[in-house]
Amino acid sequence: MSDKVVTLTEATFDEVISASEEPILVDFWAEWCGPCKMVAPILDEIAEEQEGKVKIAKLNIDEHQSIPMRYNVMSIPSMLLFKDGEVTKTVVGAKSKAQLIEELGL
Secondary structure, three states: OOOOEEEEOOOOHHHHHHHOOOOEEEEEEOOOOHHHHHHHHHHHHHHHHOOOOOEEEEEEOOOOOHHHHHOOOOOOOEEEEEEOOEEEEEEEOOOOHHHHHHHHOO
């Protein structure tokens, strides 16, 4: 995982989301999820290439279950884009880098 990708927990989630000046894309994932593993290197690349424009964060749904429930995350990988603390876009499922960038408007 890139050092540009932030790992979130239940304890840090709200603070990181509300404090972020840039939009922040949160990847809801789990260790056992094959498609999540396919998306991870793509998110690392986006984190490097879009530094200063968007932050990338990850939240393990098995270790931190209250946050996915709060945002009705039913499938993984699910990626929620937050701006000013609010969800502005949701992407569900593994996507190519080009698809992600297009769907998220990056």
